Amino acid sequence: MPLDPARTVAELRELRELTEDENGAQRVAWTETWERARGWLRERVASSGADEEFDEAGNQWFTVRGGDGPALLLGGHIDSVPNGGWLDGSLNLLAGVEVLRRISDDGPPPVDVRLVNWADEEGARFGRSLFGSSAAAGSMRDQAELAKLVDRDGVPLPEAIGAYGVSLDRALEARRQLEGAGAYLELHIEQGPVLESLDLPLGVVLGTFGVERSRVTWHGQAAHAGSTPMDKRRDALAGAAKLALAIRAIAAEVGGGAVCTSGGVVCKPGIVTSVVETAEQLLDQRHLDAAELARLRTLAEEASRRFAGEERIDVAWERIWSIEPILFDDTLVGFADEAIREVSGTSHRLPSGPLHDAAEVSRAGIPTVMLFVQSLRGLSHTKLEDTRPEHLELSVSALDRLAARTLDWLAGGSR
Numbered sequence: 001m002p003l004d005p006a007r008t009v010a011e012l013r014e015l016r017e018l019t020e021d022e023n024g025a026q027r028v029a030w031t032e033t034w035e036r037a038r039g040w041l042r043e044r045v046a047s048s049g050a051d052e053e054f055d056e057a058g059n060q061w062f063t064v065r066g067g068d069g070p071a072l073l074l075g076g077h078i079d080s081v082p083n084g085g086w087l088d089g090s091l092n093l094l095a096g097v098e099v100l101r102r103i104s105d106d107g108p109p110p111v112d113v114r115l116v117n118w119a120d121e122e123g124a125r126f127g128r129s130l131f132g133s134s135a136a137a138g139s140m141r142d143q144a145e146l147a148k149l150v151d152r153d154g155v156p157l158p159e160a161i162g163a164y165g166v167s168l169d170r171a172l173e174a175r176r177q178l179e180g181a182g183a184y185l186e187l188h189i190e191q192g193p194v195l196e197s198l199d200l201p202l203g204v205v206l207g208t209f210g211v212e213r214s215r216v217t218w219h220g221q222a223a224h225a226g227s228t229p230m231d232k233r234r235d236a237l238a239g240a241a242k243l244a245l246a247i248r249a250i251a252a253e254v255g256g257g258a259v260c261t262s263g264g265v266v267c268k269p270g271i272v273t274s275v276v277e278t279a280e281q282l283l284d285q286r287h288l289d290a291a292e293l294a295r296l297r298t299l300a301e302e303a304s305r306r307f308a309g310e311e312r313i314d315v316a317w318e319r320i321w322s323i324e325p326i327l328f329d330d331t332l333v334g335f336a337d338e339a340i341r342e343v344s345g346t347s348h349r350l351p352s353g354p355l356h357d358a359a360e361v362s363r364a365g366i367p368t369v370m371l372f373v374q375s376l377r378g379l380s381h382t383k384l385e386d387t388r389p390e391h392l393e394l395s396v397s398a399l400d401r402l403a404a405r406t407l408d409w410l411a412g413g414s415r
């Protein structure tokens with residue numbers, strides 16, 4: 001079948017009918033509604049003639065057989081958060097189905113073309129995101145902790161996934177799916193406001209942000225709120241407050257899309273009649289460039305020591321979590337730019353704040369790129385999530401052009 005992007009929009013609406021209630025999408029992984037959605041997806045793919053296979057991590061693979069050589073992978077996730085939107089994850093898959101149809105219509109492809117429906121991207125039921133893709137990438141290393149997770153109703157994770165034939169002991173065997181993969185492409189809604197603010201339908205994702213999370217503990221002296229003159233105070237909160245504002249200028253100085261958030265401050269003793277003795281401040285800093293991310297943290301540390309001096313208080317830094325930036329493949333970023341320019345005239349490159357399955361695949365060493373399509377009002381993970389139908393159609397066309405270029409590249413043995 002020739003590419004028919006309008007069919008993708010119709011199928012997204014059909015999935016919505018099948019798996020939404022008045023509060024939004026309810027395709028939470030490891031539930032009956034999710035299973036119904038997977039069965040429905042199977043029926044949609046059938047017209048492409050692809051074979052279906054489930055791997056040990058619960059990922060659903062569809063393969064259109066082609067010649068020998070590194071396979072082309074397209075991916076998405078049909079699971080949603082509770083009360084989720086109609087496009088997050090499912091657009092990727094249904095656009096991929098349309099591309100599979102077009103490719104199989106053209107005759108056997110030069111290499112295998114595979115569409116993967118990753119299991120439990122959202123982690124909505126057990127609080128662990130990227131389950132299936134991290135298993136396939138081999139980066140799932142926390143089986144012991146996963147085994148202890150229980151859902152809201154007290155059902156343990158091993159029991160819930162066991163009902164779908166998945167066990168933690170064998171999940172990493174899904175790694176064989178990425179052996180022999182040549183490239184991975186993922187279309188996703190932006191889930192943010194950037195493309196809408198630029199009035200552009202589509203963008204190329206350069207990679208996912210690296211993250212530095214720190215606990216900054218300020219220590220002063222508790223003192224009576226009535227009897228302590230202003231110039232005699234050692235107020236821990238003053239340091240936290242100065243830093244919370246200073247990170248704005250630091251993000252602006254470093255630039256390149258840097259974001260910094262002072263997400264919370266806990267004060268002790270925390271009563272209205274005392275100067276604050278300790279203030280524990282949580283800081284989240286993100287950048288696409290590892291060196292610039294390090295600079296964000298260094299500049300904030302330097303500023304904090306200056307504020308500690310001004311306020312005659314102490315400050316201590318502790319790293320609570322970090323992840324390196326993940327940069328997508330240069331060649332594929334170039335192909336994505338060309339594909340977007342062909343269908344909509346102008347391309348734009350942007351980083352992704354959220355992590356995606358694509359980041360796991362990229363970490364596994366597979367050349368990867370993502371396309372973003374504009375999200376209205378930047379909303380996602382809510383039933384208000386939306387994208388204009390004409391933009392959805394453009395995104396299907398762009399993914400198809402990108403897939404065609406990538407197939408040529410893989411078939412040409414140029415890598």
Ligand SMILES: [Zn+2]
Pocket residue numbers: 077088089121188
């Ligand atoms: Zn998603």
